[in-house]
Amino acid sequence: MAKTDGLPEGLARPALSGVRPYEPGRPADDVRRELGIESVVKLASNEGPFEPMPAALEAIRAAAPAQRLYPDAGAWALRDALAAHLGVDAAQIMPGAGIDALIRFLCTLTLDPGDELAMCWPSFVSWRQGTRVQGATLRTAPLGADGAYDLDALADEVGPQTKLVVVVSPNNPTGGAVGSSALAAFLDRLPEHVLPVVDEAYFEYLPEGGHDAVGLVREGRAVAALRTFSKAYGLAGLRVGYLVGPPPLVTALGVVRNAFDVNAVAQAAAIASLAEGSAHLPERMALIASERAAVAAGLRALGLDPLPSSANFVLVDLGSPHRAAAVNAALLQRGVIVRPAGPFGAPAALRITIGWPEENARMLATMGEALSG
Numbered sequence: 153m154a155k156t157d158g159l160p161e162g163l164a165r166p167a168l169s170g171v172r173p174y175e176p177g178r179p180a181d182d183v184r185r186e187l188g189i190e191s192v193v194k195l196a197s198n199e200g201p202f203e204p205m206p207a208a209l210e211a212i213r214a215a216a217p218a219q220r221l222y223p224d225a226g227a228w229a230l231r232d233a234l235a236a237h238l239g240v241d242a243a244q245i246m247p248g249a250g251i252d253a254l255i256r257f258l259c260t261l262t263l264d265p266g267d268e269l270a271m272c273w274p275s276f277v278s279w280r281q282g283t284r285v286q287g288a289t290l291r292t293a294p295l296g297a298d299g300a301y302d303l304d305a306l307a308d309e310v311g312p313q314t315k316l317v318v319v320v321s322p323n324n325p326t327g328g329a330v331g332s333s334a335l336a337a338f339l340d341r342l343p344e345h346v347l348p349v350v351d352e353a354y355f356e357y358l359p360e361g362g363h364d365a366v367g368l369v370r371e372g373r374a375v376a377a378l379r380t381f382s383k384a385y386g387l388a389g390l391r392v393g394y395l396v397g398p399p400p401l402v403t404a405l406g407v408v409r410n411a412f413d414v415n416a417v418a419q420a421a422a423i424a425s426l427a428e429g430s431a432h433l434p435e436r437m438a439l440i441a442s443e444r445a446a447v448a449a450g451l452r453a454l455g456l457d458p459l460p461s462s463a464n465f466v467l468v469d470l471g472s473p474h475r476a477a478a479v480n481a482a483l484l485q486r487g488v489i490v491r492p493a494g495p496f497g498a499p500a501a502l503r504i505t506i507g508w509p510e511e512n513a514r515m516l517a518t519m520g521e522a523l524s525g
């Protein structure tokens with residue numbers, strides 16, 4: 153019998169011995185409780201400041217009484233709505249409980265010990281986590297100086313053992329995005345034994361003419377695109393995202409996904425959001441772009457040098473991990489939560505989500521105090 157103070161010897165797979173849990177950004181309530189300050193600004197998890205769209209809030213209310221029942225396991229109404237919205241076939245779509253769940257399913261589907269996932273680094277930590285949990289090998293290439301994926305360097309990391317090649321664009325934590333034609337040319341260079349995946353969690357924030365991996369799937373390329381309702385659509389709490397890719401990939405993922413992965417409220421809210429997106433997204437994205445420019449200018453006025461960003465956050469290098477930790481602590485003391493980028497591979501940097509204008513202004517004023525304190 154297992155002792156109550158520990159696990160039976162050898163219970164967890166040896167491959168997991170060096171894997172640490174994901175560290176999320178600090179919740180605002182946590183900081184309120186710990187520091188006893190009422191007014192806390194959370195610019196740490198890239199959710200963005202927007203509420204769910206009005207039609208999504210209505211759909212959430214309308215769905216509540218039926219929660220005695222399991223959701224539609226196939227999420228067919230959501231697949232159909234996405235198919236119509238994106239101009240693809242429903243058989244090319246796999247919804248998931250956020251991109252995070254789909255990352256884990258892709259890794260579970262493809263990676264055994266000895267297999268490789270290639271990506272650039274610093275980048276989104278769930279890809280590294282999913283690889284390590286499988287006991288597989290992560291191959292990393294550096295980013296370009298602009299914080300976007302260096303696709304030439306990434307291509308050099310692809311070898312005979314590589315199963316997945318991931319392009320996160322705009323990249324988290326840096327915000328840099330690859331160009332549309334550079335992405336297509338990169339995909340053309342990849343050998344047939346790899347599956348390229350483009351993590352477009354911040355797709356809606358890309359400027360005009362930005363890449364569109366779903367469009368590449370539509371053209372019949374063997375690539376998977378990942379998108380989410382967590383960011384621009386304001387549904388991070390409900391956990392809903394989707395993969396668009398070749399139908400055989402969607403079928404194969406059916407084996408590793410959870411039966412009732414996407415809850416019924418999330419499905420209803422996502423469908424309603426799609427229908428209302430064009431009414432709200434342009435204005436929302438324009439606000440983020442202008443606030444991002446104001447935040448970058450404000451940080452530069454404080455002597456910092458944020459990376460150019462095509463997303464709803466900016467990364468700022470503080471010169472050393474020690475200074476980043478000190479500035480982060482000083483911001484927290486004053487009720488401003490940003491995200492230390494160490495877990496993403498950038499220990500000397502802080503990632504700052506773009507919020508409402510007054511939140512950004514407070515962050516900048518507090519950053520000024522933190523830097524001089």
Ligand SMILES: Cc1ncc(COP(=O)(O)O)c(C=O)c1O
Nearest residue numbers: 250251252276324353380382393
């Ligand atoms: C690049 C990237 N991919 C995926 C995710 C996860 O998104 P979701 O909320 O859909 O799980 C995030 C969230 O921060 C992200 O930054």
